[in-house]
Amino acid sequence: MIIGVDICNTIARVNEALALHFLGTYTIPESLQKQRRWDLPGLTPDFFRSPTGMIFLSQVQPYNGAAEVLSSFVRSGHKVIYITARPQETELVTRRWLKEHHFPCDEVIHSEEKGLVCIEKEVDVMIEDDPFYAQQIKEAGVSLFLVKQRYNATFPAPKMDWKMARLILPKAVGKNIKSERN
The missing domain is CATH 3.40.50.1000 (HAD superfamily/HAD-like)
Incomplete structure (x- = not known):
């Protein structure tokens, strides 16, 4: 199979790590929990292509x-x-x-x-x-x-x-x- x-x-x-990175907390705010994609300052469409985004992805649990x-x-x-x-x-x-x-x-x-x-x-x-x-x-x-x-x-x-x-x-x-x- x-x-x-x-x-x-x-x-x-990833979402928990995004909350920590952009909001300073592992707790995902209630307003974001029902959204599949988040609109956060600094989370641009190219974030994951950037050096910061690459480091971020390497550190996700x-x-x-x-x-x-x-x-x-x-x-x-x-x-x-x-x-x-x-x-x-x-x-x-x-x-x-x-x-x-x-x-x-x-x-x-x-x-x-x-x-x-x-x-x-x-x-x-x-x-x-x-x-x-x-x-x-x-x-x-x-x-x-x-x-x-x-x-x-x-x-x-x-x-x-x-x-x-x-x-x-x-x-x-x-x-x-x-x-x-x-």
Whole structure:
């Protein structure tokens, strides 16, 4: 099975780090918790391409348990592909971050067309957080799980966190793939 995995706010705690960097607190203000993208002074569209943005991405912390769950899938014979909307310029920083935090890493694809990438790479299931990309993935007919976030609470897809992922993903993924292919 091929498992696609987003990075920002799926395996990497980017929003918490953004709150600390721009607001001085790990606590995400209530007004921002339901927004998938934030309008903060200094958070420009090119922030993640800048030297400051690259350093920022290298220092983001992973979600507890994510690396272990994905590594267990690889040990079981599955392939993990990271499909991220991060700019291509972040490739080296992203790969270093994955290695530093013990994520299995074979392939990293940078694209804002995640549904198309899932089709091209024959992804069986995608783990995402962002409703915008989740809609692309759903329209591509790929099984989808969302890492629980306030901004994706109303999106019609199964939600999970990494604590429950080890228990629910192997069973649920098998059922979803069988039902979609039959």
